[in-house]
Amino acid sequence: MRKDLERFFGPRSIAIVGASQDLVTISGQPLKHLQSHHYRGKLYPVNPKYQEILGVKCYASLAALPETPDLVLVLINAARVADTLRQCGKKGVPYVIIYSSGYSEVGGAGVNMQQELAQIAAEFNIGVIGPNCQGMINVADSVFAGFGSVFGFDYDPGGVSMVSQSGGFGFSVMNLAAKDGGLNFRQMVTTGNEIGVSSLDFMDYFIDDPQTSIIVGYIEGLKDAHRLVDVGNRALRKKKPILAWKVGNTEQGQKAAASHTANLGGAMALYQAAFRQSGIIQVEDIQDVTDYGHAFQCGKLPAGNRVAIITISGGAGILMTDECVARGMQLPQLAPATIEKLRQIVPSFGSLINPIDVTAAIFSDMSMIGRTLNAILDDPHVDSIAMINASLPGETAARIAAEIAAVAKQTDKPIFLAWSARDAVAQEAYATLDALNIPHYKSPVRCGRALAVLSSYAEALRRHAAQRSEKALAITSADARKMLAGKKEDVSEYAAKQVLAYYGIGITREELAANAEQALAMARRIGYPVALKVQSPDIPHKTEAQAARLGLTSDGAVAAAYDEILRNARAYNAAACIEGVLVQEMVTGGIEAILGVTNDKLFGPAVMFGLGGIFAEVLKDVAFRIAPVTKSVALDMIAEIKGYAVLTGARGAVHADIDALADAIMRLSALALDLKDHVAELDINPLFVFAQGKGVKAGDALIRPLVGERREERGVGDE
């Protein structure tokens, strides 16, 4: 499919199929908006009912056009769209926006109609946007190709480009952020049901677009979610922050998402994992976009997360401190030399402990502002400054802003301001700040939050740079693939752990016995005490079936247990296929963890880590990452869970072998990728994590093979 979207955003000619003389209706609006915003290319309304619309010659059909337009807008009844799309294909039209709705979002016949459109688009290599979308605005080049009240206004061009799966909400973000929030947009496109060009395609394009500096996305669900981490990492390399909504986070929200654009919501946990892995910044509301957008436009990145807060209002200083610290920033103590310098400036009733209360006295002599800021900027412990100017208005405000601006020009360290004066009473001050892209916010909370987001992003950039030299493990095991080939039922413990062993993940010492004599010999080889467990795909819950015995300490006990287990297993399920009895070492000590693989339909293989028992099951305290997972990402995963302290010696426990745990996660990631056509789910539960230097050992494991529909979809043969 076409991805050279420059021609999409900057079409030399646009045809409008279904254009109407009723300029209030949806089909009447695009021509009106394109004209009123002075679109510079050729316009071809297509509608057999009219000779002209708004003074522009109207054509009876696409075939009648004098040239092949770069872009066709389709605004006709859903039932007639397929035919039009085919005509576009025959004419060689590169891009088509389908506004019409009535497709998969309504279910039933709509689903089939949408599939037909996708097939036509593929056949003719058309870049389709939509259906069920609201179009595009290219502010920079005055292309207003869509409908809705937001199209009625002019906008100042800027460096923010946005793609939204929702039309109504997406355009309201642009309108409010631009008009009320002062954040200027470059391009804005809505993708609706996304049968063709996807949100990630647009993000990919924005990453390479030299005029775009900030990317915004509104995501309900991505059909090509497996690309998300790559797109995020590419944006990191180009230092273009991506601010994104991921909605449908609650069960009911997800239902709404499914019925809306017919996208699968995907698993929120995987989206969040992908965001975290690739530095994508999650936003919750429109103001976040404006607030963070202004933060990024300052053009500076703090070298670390240490902020000096300067305030004339103690209360606001506390609020900002709470917000910054809660979001991972630190308030360093100032160096003695800095304190020495400040003592000359700040009155005795001020405070030189960070947050630094300089009191309003520093505004009595404007030169003190510069001296104060410079003293703090020179401090090697300080990476950024957040200054709180209360509600100061008018001319005083203007003079203060000028002083701050003079300092900001000379430094690489970000200076952010919390300034509560209303726009109406501090126009000159704010204009001075805006001219230099010095971020200022009405509340200390918003200011602290935006600075913390900038700081986290800078950290993500540093982490990403460090990780680029890292390589994820790649392991190929023909044995493992052979073992799983054609499997349809759950693979039970012994075989599943053999698979783990192929990828170098430690497992308990164990052998599979076919009779009591073998079991005895194995028990002696392994060493007492041992456990005996029946192995059968038909008995997934061995304990429930009383088909497992632990802590056997003698030959006699093993022999007795062997018979008992088989008896119980047959009593539990007479038809069960019994593979044998597993003789296994008894593990003592170690912390119980859980590792897992989920081979997501949209994201592909992802790995999961958590602690055993209540941590995973009751508290859902687990971390996900999309494979591949490198060592530092595995360590980040481990440190992410709330129960992390359990691994580092909480409650008098020994420090666990976190290094070996991270290694096992990497190996599991390699397994997940190597077996992505065979494994749907994999659980290691428990994974025993021993003391530092003692490694890890899988205590039990289960593999659910990839079968049926999923395999066919992927085009995987059963070899």
Next chain:
Amino acid sequence: MRKDLERFFGPRSIAIVGASQDLVTISGQPLKHLQSHHYRGKLYPVNPKYQEILGVKCYASLAALPETPDLVLVLINAARVADTLRQCGKKGVPYVIIYSSGYSEVGGAGVNMQQELAQIAAEFNIGVIGPNCQGMINVADSVFAGFGSVFGFDYDPGGVSMVSQSGGFGFSVMNLAAKDGGLNFRQMVTTGNEIGVSSLDFMDYFIDDPQTSIIVGYIEGLKDAHRLVDVGNRALRKKKPILAWKVGNTEQGQKAAASHTANLGGAMALYQAAFRQSGIIQVEDIQDVTDYGHAFQCGKLPAGNRVAIITISGGAGILMTDECVARGMQLPQLAPATIEKLRQIVPSFGSLINPIDVTAAIFSDMSMIGRTLNAILDDPHVDSIAMINASLPGETAARIAAEIAAVAKQTDKPIFLAWSARDAVAQEAYATLDALNIPHYKSPVRCGRALAVLSSYAEALRRHAAQRSEKALAITSADARKMLAGKKEDVSEYAAKQVLAYYGIGITREELAANAEQALAMARRIGYPVALKVQSPDIPHKTEAQAARLGLTSDGAVAAAYDEILRNARAYNAAACIEGVLVQEMVTGGIEAILGVTNDKLFGPAVMFGLGGIFAEVLKDVAFRIAPVTKSVALDMIAEIKGYAVLTGARGAVHADIDALADAIMRLSALALDLKDHVAELDINPLFVFAQGKGVKAGDALIRPLVGERREERGVGDE
């Protein structure tokens, strides 16, 4: 101290000590602001330097005034304030605002100076506000008694009254919420270091003030925190919501709070417990105040938490759904009759599953809006409506607003709107809504959040009404008090559990043996297996000292263990005072919980509940409540923790005796109140919670007595 604050907010005369002719300085501003806002009472500037200021006769001293003013503003150097305050006292002045700073917030001599002021205020029964504050604005009566840029503007009077411990931040909240947020204030006062009239005094006053409908507070720390729950409950009874900041939530934020107004930050956990117990709504930022304020001003309370979301933008509907559900609301399915009615109105490509996508088609015929809303309002499953109107502007917007207003007038169910049109393009629509107090928000997230807050508040009111018939247990035990009288060192297990038993909390069967023969006899009485533990205030960690033995099953084992334990205890600490050896039943089964009492310096006795092991220690997953705790509050505490599922049968466990657990919490609350002069801290760890109907049993306990300074402060004799 004076609490009749009506005269404070509406003084008939005001003296300004330290008034200056330099109208820009802090001491020059109050007279200027009082005059320019047309204060209707008498003004008496006091300064020996001047004959007059701004045409008002200036007096050389307070003594020279022709009358006793209702209110004196003090704006002089800290060192001279005590003398002035004494003069106020002698003259019988009821209220004094001390603006001057340089007191406990700077430490050192400032602390003593502040204490002196407090003594003078007490001696003369003066209601002191401050020191280190920014004054007061009574919008309703045009009393602008303070300094700062915010005093330079006029405000429309309304029903919101606010008290803030921060001057700068407090007034910026009022200014932004009023001017940009359209929320009108009645009275606004800042209290600074709060040596006299406290934030809770003001809240108490606002609760009884008939013109105040919403109360806002900015709290750094309350010296009279023990009153917080009572004040909150009183506000609930008067149906006046309290919106409050509690700042200083992080360690560093707390440090800033201490250095700022010299308030102790108190424990955030106790503030949050008190807020939750009494329906106080915590806010995080200025916009929360405006958003929630408008929600409450709608004058309707939903009867339940079931919201119908109506949208013309699927995307916005999902966002709002996420927000509502995350905050405890439910999206019910509509009744069949409602769906029947809606089918006549909503186009086939809309969706009648809540969130209900009515599509923009319903705006094509204005009468459809009323029919749609009324059909949904009539649904018995629906308690409130949130409607999303995207960015619709202009005349269409005005007509839609009028239709909605007509419906809203006729219903008791709240109707909230998310409407993203900018103010500039939807003035008429918004004016129509504002006239009827129909809340509208620029983003669906803010709309959903505000409705959820209103809904939670309505729920708190219902809960409060139900709880009023409940009585907390009151238990008095002279024996317990006698046992703890004069105790200075930690009270060890046996005695601590005797204290628990006095209040009816179940404990393990156990007796204290003075020799091996006694131990044997006790073990037989209790029944094997038993545990033996040394009892000594000098050996708090019995296991570490190897002075405890568990699971003893025979006379021989008991005899041997008895000697061994005493030997080990003496080896561990030869000087230890040994009270005896505890012979105790071994408990099997049961879930381990932790109960505790903390007798907070500011809040008084509070009780704590958590689950044992990692829950409390690693995850800090505990719930606090200020005593007294009734049954339903105890049940709320239990259900609050994240690990709650462990008690209700998660992981195949039996359902725990939650009723008995709640009873134990109530009894502990009664103990904490009865022994509030004796107990500083108490821990029950573990408390075994058995299966339903089987009760609870304290496995171990420790009491730390209240000693030294704390007891003296409280004026408690050693009897």
